[in-house]
Amino acid sequence: MRSIILQTATKYLLPILLLFSVFLLLRGHYEPGGGFVGGLVASIAFVLHSFAFGTENTMKILRRKPMSLIPIGLGIAALSVIAPTFFGLPPMTGLWFEEPIPVIGMIGSSLFFDLGVYLVVIGVVLTILFTISLTED
Numbered sequence: 001m002r003s004i005i006l007q008t009a010t011k012y013l014l015p016i017l018l019l020f021s022v023f024l025l026l027r028g029h030y031e032p033g034g035g036f037v038g039g040l041v042a043s044i045a046f047v048l049h050s051f052a053f054g055t056e057n058t059m060k061i062l063r064r065k066p067m068s069l070i071p072i073g074l075g076i077a078a079l080s081v082i083a084p085t086f087f088g089l090p091p092m093t094g095l096w097f098e099e100p101i102p103v104i105g106m107i108g109s110s111l112f113f114d115l116g117v118y119l120v121v122i123g124v125v126l127t128i129l130f131t132i133s134l135t136e137d
Contacts, residue, residue: 002052010052017045021118026104028114035114039121046122047129055133066130069123077116080109 021042028034050058059065084093096108 002054006052010049014045014049017048018042021045025114025118026111035117036121038114039118040125042118042122043125043129046126050130050133055130059130062126066123066126069119070127073116073119073121073123075116076119077113080112080116083109 021038023038024033024041025035025038028038046058046062049061081092084095085091087095089095094108094110096106100106
């Protein structure tokens, strides 16, 4: 039997935690935070949802298996690493757009690397935890 209090709290906490994870992702290349920490917070949001509503219902929200996020994240991170070589620069050199974007600030290759890490962390954590959860039922 699932707790009605946990279910009600989760309905409000899930979007707040996901928004906070995006905040951590976006501020990561300026101050503490980044893709790893943001990915962990997003994973916690979905794990909380699975505690409240069950893993099957959380998988319906995600619409895809979390494992599919891993190659997407690795691809984005790898592309951000090799992109400077197309401009004659060494790998992992920061590339930046000229104008800052409101709210987000300056966007560069480090943000895309963090986005890749963010997706990989969500994919790995949720794959591990959901696999354990589904095999124990």
